[in-house]
Amino acid sequence: MKRKHPLHLSLIGILAAALLLGLGGCSVEETLPAPTPTPAPSAETTAPLEFALPMSEGSLHPLLSTDKVNLTLGGLIWEGLFALDRTFTPQPVLCQSYSVSEDGLTWSFQLRSGVTFSDGTPLTAEEAATSLNLARSAQSRFAGRLSGVRSVAAEEGAVTVVLSAPNGALPALLDIPIVKGDGDAPLGTGPYVLEGGEAPRLATRSGWWQNKSLPVDAIPLRSIREADDLIYAFDTGDVSLVTADLTGTNALGFAGDYEVWDYPTSTMLFIGYNASSGPCADAALRRALDRGFDRTTAAVALLSRHAQAAALPVPPDSPLYDETLAQRRSYLPQALSELLTQAGYEKDGDGLWGKGRRTLALTFLVNTDNTFRLAVAEYLAEELTRSGITVDLQKLSWADYQKALSAGKFDLYLGATALSADFDPGLLTKAGGSLNFGAFQSGEIGALLAAYQRASGAERESAARSLWEGLEREVPFTVLCFKNQSVLTQWGAVSGLSPTQNNPFSGIENWTLGS
Structure with a gap:
C-alpha cells in the first residue's frame, strides 16, 4: 500500500478519532471522504538527492542488537534459511530443501550450494547451526520464538533442528540471519557489505549468489545518535528512507512531503x-x-x-x-x-x-x-x-x-x-x-x-x-x-518497493531510484 502524506500522521489519527466519536455508529467508509493526494513536487524544482540510509552508533549484530535503526539495514547484509513474503509464507533462501520426521519433531534443512559470505568463504552447516544456536540464547531477540527448539546441530551440508513439540510451521520461524564471525557487524551472505571508516557505506558484493542487478552500487550511511537526529535527517532529505510505526507508542513525528509504503x-x-x-x-x-x-x-x-x-x-x-x-x-x-x-x-x-x-x-x-x-x-x-x-x-x-x-x-x-x-x-x-x-x-x-x-x-x-x-x-x-507498519521515502526518491515485516528492502532488485 502506497500513500503520500504531507502532514504528521499522528495529527490525522487524532482528528479522525474525534470525528468518529461524534458520529456514533456510522460506518467510517460512508462518512469519511477519501483523502486527496497533494501533487508531487515538480521535477523542474526538485534536485535529485543521493540515496542514503541512517545508521546509529549501536550494534549492527542482527541477532543480538535491539537498535531499530540498525536492524533496518539487516536485509541488505544478511540472509536467513527462509524469508517471509507479504502473506507470511516462508520462501526458501539459504535453504535448498528440507525434510521432517514422521513424529514432526526432527527437521533437516539442506543448505543451498554455491553461497558465500562477503569475504568469499563458503556458507557451511557449522556457521548456520552456530547462528541458530546464538538466536536461541537468552541475549538474542529471537529467543522467544525459538523456545520450542530443543537442539540445533550441523551435519554434512545440512542443519538439524529438534523440537520439543511438533510445529508444522517451523520454516516460518526461521527467517533468522545467518552470520559468520563475532563483533557488532559479523559477515553476511546478502547483496551488500558494510565498509567502515569516516564515511561508512554499504557496497555491492560481486560474489552475491543471487546475482541480481541492484539499483545502486553504494549507499552512504548517515550517523544518527538520537530520535531527533533521525527526524531532522529525514525531514531535510539527508537520508532517503526510514521505517516507522506511525500508530505506535511515542511515534516519531516526521514532516514534509514523503511517500508511505505500508506493509502488513x-x-x-x-x-x-x-x-x-x-x-x-x-x-x-x-x-x-x-x-x-x-x-x-x-x-x-x-x-x-x-x-x-x-x-x-x-x-x-x-x-x-x-x-x-x-x-x-x-x-x-x-x-x-x-x-x-x-x-x-x-x-x-x-x-x-x-x-x-x-x-x-x-x-x-x-x-x-x-x-x-x-x-x-x-x-x-x-x-x-x-x-x-x-x-x-x-x-x-x-x-x-x-x-x-x-x-x-x-x-x-x-x-x-x-x-x-x-x-x-x-x-x-x-x-x-x-x-x-x-x-x-x-x-x-x-x-x-x-x-x-x-x-x-x-x-x-x-x-x-x-x-x-x-x-x-x-x-x-x-x-x-x-x-x-510503514516505510517512508523522500518523494520521488525510489519506486517499486514491496517491503515485508522483517525486510523493508525485500525485492530491492526491482527498485528504481529517482523520479
Missing part, C-alpha cells in the same frame, strides 16, 4: 475477556459481544488506515485467513441484540440490557500509553454504551493496567501482541498462556490447537479452519485488526 505485520489488536468470573464467563455473552465491535472503524479511521480489520487470529493477507468464517463474525448491531436475547438478557424501560434485576455492566481496561489504542477503546466503549450495555472504561497507566490484568479485575480489556509467524494463539487460550489473563480453559480448543500446531502444508489450512470454528464458538478473545 503480525501485531494483533484484540479484546480479551475474563472467562473465569463475572458476566464474560458466559460464552454466550462473549459471542454476542464479538458481533458488537466495529473493526473497520478501528482499523481505517482510528488507526489512520495503518491496520487491516480482521476477525480471525491471522492477518487477512495470510492463506490461513478464511473470509467466509470472518464474515460470520463481522460487526452487526442487530446480531449483538439477537445474541444478547438468546443469552437471556432483555432491555429494561431505560433501554439497558440486564438479566433479572441485574444490569449488564462491564469493566473495560485500556492503558493510556498509546493514544491510538486509547481512541479505539473509547470508541468501542461508546458503541457498546449506545447499544444499551453499561461500560466502565478504566484508563490506566501501563503499570496499573498490568496489575489489574494480573489480578483479574476486569471483564474485558484492549490488548496488543506481536504474534510469531506460525500464528499460534496458544498464549491467549492455554492455561498459563502469557496473555490468558481471563483464565480461559477448554479441552476442545486445546485439542484443536494441538492439531493445528502439528499440521503443515494443505493440512494446516484445514486444521486452521477447524480451530477458527472452535474459537468462534468459545470466543476467548475477539480479534479487531492487524497493524501495518
Whole structure:
C-alpha cells in the first residue's frame, strides 16, 4: 500500500478519532471522504538527492542488537534459511530443501550450494547451526520464538533442528540471519557489505549468489545518535528512507512531503475477556459481544488506515485467513441484540440490557500509553454504551493496567501482541498462556490447537479452519485488526518497493531510484 502524506500522521489519527466519536455508529467508509493526494513536487524544482540510509552508533549484530535503526539495514547484509513474503509464507533462501520426521519433531534443512559470505568463504552447516544456536540464547531477540527448539546441530551440508513439540510451521520461524564471525557487524551472505571508516557505506558484493542487478552500487550511511537526529535527517532529505510505526507508542513525528509504503505485520489488536468470573464467563455473552465491535472503524479511521480489520487470529493477507468464517463474525448491531436475547438478557424501560434485576455492566481496561489504542477503546466503549450495555472504561497507566490484568479485575480489556509467524494463539487460550489473563480453559480448543500446531502444508489450512470454528464458538478473545507498519521515502526518491515485516528492502532488485 502506497500513500503520500504531507502532514504528521499522528495529527490525522487524532482528528479522525474525534470525528468518529461524534458520529456514533456510522460506518467510517460512508462518512469519511477519501483523502486527496497533494501533487508531487515538480521535477523542474526538485534536485535529485543521493540515496542514503541512517545508521546509529549501536550494534549492527542482527541477532543480538535491539537498535531499530540498525536492524533496518539487516536485509541488505544478511540472509536467513527462509524469508517471509507479504502473506507470511516462508520462501526458501539459504535453504535448498528440507525434510521432517514422521513424529514432526526432527527437521533437516539442506543448505543451498554455491553461497558465500562477503569475504568469499563458503556458507557451511557449522556457521548456520552456530547462528541458530546464538538466536536461541537468552541475549538474542529471537529467543522467544525459538523456545520450542530443543537442539540445533550441523551435519554434512545440512542443519538439524529438534523440537520439543511438533510445529508444522517451523520454516516460518526461521527467517533468522545467518552470520559468520563475532563483533557488532559479523559477515553476511546478502547483496551488500558494510565498509567502515569516516564515511561508512554499504557496497555491492560481486560474489552475491543471487546475482541480481541492484539499483545502486553504494549507499552512504548517515550517523544518527538520537530520535531527533533521525527526524531532522529525514525531514531535510539527508537520508532517503526510514521505517516507522506511525500508530505506535511515542511515534516519531516526521514532516514534509514523503511517500508511505505500508506493509502488513503480525501485531494483533484484540479484546480479551475474563472467562473465569463475572458476566464474560458466559460464552454466550462473549459471542454476542464479538458481533458488537466495529473493526473497520478501528482499523481505517482510528488507526489512520495503518491496520487491516480482521476477525480471525491471522492477518487477512495470510492463506490461513478464511473470509467466509470472518464474515460470520463481522460487526452487526442487530446480531449483538439477537445474541444478547438468546443469552437471556432483555432491555429494561431505560433501554439497558440486564438479566433479572441485574444490569449488564462491564469493566473495560485500556492503558493510556498509546493514544491510538486509547481512541479505539473509547470508541468501542461508546458503541457498546449506545447499544444499551453499561461500560466502565478504566484508563490506566501501563503499570496499573498490568496489575489489574494480573489480578483479574476486569471483564474485558484492549490488548496488543506481536504474534510469531506460525500464528499460534496458544498464549491467549492455554492455561498459563502469557496473555490468558481471563483464565480461559477448554479441552476442545486445546485439542484443536494441538492439531493445528502439528499440521503443515494443505493440512494446516484445514486444521486452521477447524480451530477458527472452535474459537468462534468459545470466543476467548475477539480479534479487531492487524497493524501495518510503514516505510517512508523522500518523494520521488525510489519506486517499486514491496517491503515485508522483517525486510523493508525485500525485492530491492526491482527498485528504481529517482523520479
